Amino acid sequence: MHKMMKHLVPLGLLLVASSASAGIRQGEFSISPVLGGYSYEGQQHLDTNLVFGGRAGYMLTKNLGVEGLFDYVNPELTGGKKDISMYRYGGELLYHFMPDNTFVPYIAAGFAGLKFDGANATSKNTYGAADYGVGAKYFLTDRFALRADVRHIMYNLSETVTHNVEYTVGAYIPFGGAAPAVKPIEVAPAPEPIKVEAPKPSAPKAFLHATPQNITSGEQSTLQWSSSNAKNCSIQPAIGSVSLSGFTTVSPTADAEYTLTCKGEGGEATSKTAVAVKPVPVVQPAPPAPVVEQSAAKASAAQLCSPTVLNIKFDTNKTAIKPAYQDELAKLGTFLKDNPGAKGSIEGHTDSVGNKKANMKLSQRRADSVRSYIIKKSGIDASRITAQGFGPTKPIADNKTAAGKAKNRRIEANFSCE
Secondary structure: OHHHHHHHHHHHHHHHOOOOOOOOOOOEEEEEEEEEEEEOOHHHOEOOEEEEEEEEEEEOOOOEEEEEEEEEEOOOEOOOOOOOEEEEEEEEEEEEOOOOOOEEEEEEEEEEEEEEEOOOOOOOOEEEEEEEEEEEEEEEEOOEEEEEEEEEEEEEEOOEEEEEEEEEEEEEEEEEOOOOOOOOOOOOOOOOOOOOOOOOOOOOEEEEEEEOOEEEOOOOEEEEEEEEOOOEEEEEOOOEEEOOOEEEEEOOOOOEEEEEEEEEOOEEEEEEEEEEEEOOOOOOOOOOOOOOHHHHHHHHHHHHOOOEEEOOOOOOOOOOOOHHHHHHHHHHHHHHHHOOOOEEEEEEEOOOOOOHHHHHHHHHHHHHHHHHHHHHHHOOOHHHEEEEEOOOOOOOOOOOOHHHHHHHOEEEEEEEOO
16 A cells, blocks of 8 residues: 555655646636545554545635645554445535646645444544645646645644645646636837937036134134035135035125026026124223233233133134234233243133044144244243143133033133232
C-alpha cells in the first residue's frame, strides 16, 4: 500500500505540469471524483489505505468557493485485521489564486464528521474533525481540469488530538457560471509621429529678508537672500549685483525698501523687504558748569573709574577700528595719561545670535583690537590694560528684541582708580 501511495503523489504532480487553458468562473458548479491515500497517526494502530471520495462545489466569486465532501476508507488494523470502515463527510472553504490562469493553486479549510464502523472498530462514535491544506487545478479544457489536494485532519480521540493526512488526485468538472467576456480584436491606427517638445525652464524664485527690520539711525541691519532657478541677482537701491545667495549689512539713515531681483531662463522673480529707521533722540546739552579745566578732567576721571560702555561699533564679524570712533578711544587714552594710577580691562560683549563659541572668540578679538589701539596711539604701559571677551554671557538687555540685541553688542571700559 505504501508503494502505491508513493506512485500516486508523483502522478498528481505530473498531471498538473501538463499544458492547457481555461480558468475559474464565478457562479459555476462542479463535481470532483477523487482517489488517493489516507494515513493515520501511530496511536490509532491503523495502516495507510486507499481513500475514495467525491466533491461538489460552487464558486461564490472567481476566488472564493465552497465544497461539500465525502470520503470512504477501508483501513486495516496493525496486524492485518480488517472489517473497519471510515466515513468523512462535511464541507470546506477554498480560496483560489490566479483564477484566470490554466494552473490555479488554492488553499482550503473546513470541518467534517468522522465515523468509524465495522466489527473491529474500537469506537463507533462520530467525531468532529477540522482540516486545512493546499491544492491545485490544471485545466485541460475550459470544462475539465485535473486536481491534486493534501489535507491535514485533526480530531479529538480519547481526550487526545489525533492527526491524519489525506492526499488525493482527481478530476474537476465545472458547469454553469458566467462565461468570460471576449474582447473584440481592435486594429490600432497607425501612430502619429511623436512630437518631442523641449521642457520649459522653471521659473526663478527669490527670497529677501532684513534682520532687524527696525533700527535706530547709525545701527546696522543684515540683508539675507536666496534664490533658485536663477542665473544672476541684484539688490536695489545702492547695492547692485550680488551672488545667488548670501548676506550683507546696511546702515540706512532713513526708512528704506530693498528689492531683490533674480533672472533666469524661466523669467524673473523679485522679493522686497523694508528697514524702518528711528532718529537718534536729541539730548539737550547741559548748561556749562562754571569750573576750571582741571575740574573737568576730574569729572571725566570719576566717570571712567566705573564700568563705562564705549561708543564704538564694528562691522559684522569684523574687528577693525573705524575712523568714526577714534575720538572716543582718544578720550580713554587721555584719561589714562591723566590718571597714571588707573588700571583695568577692556571687555567685549555680543548678542546671542549665532554660535556661542564663535561669539566668544569674536568678542575677545574686538577687546584685543581696542586695547592694542589705545596702547599704540596713547603710549600707555601695556601692563595697565587687559582685554577679555565675554561673548553673549553678560547681556544688559533682552536678546529677543532688535534694540536689546544692539545694546548687548558693546565694548566696556572697566578701570579702577587709585
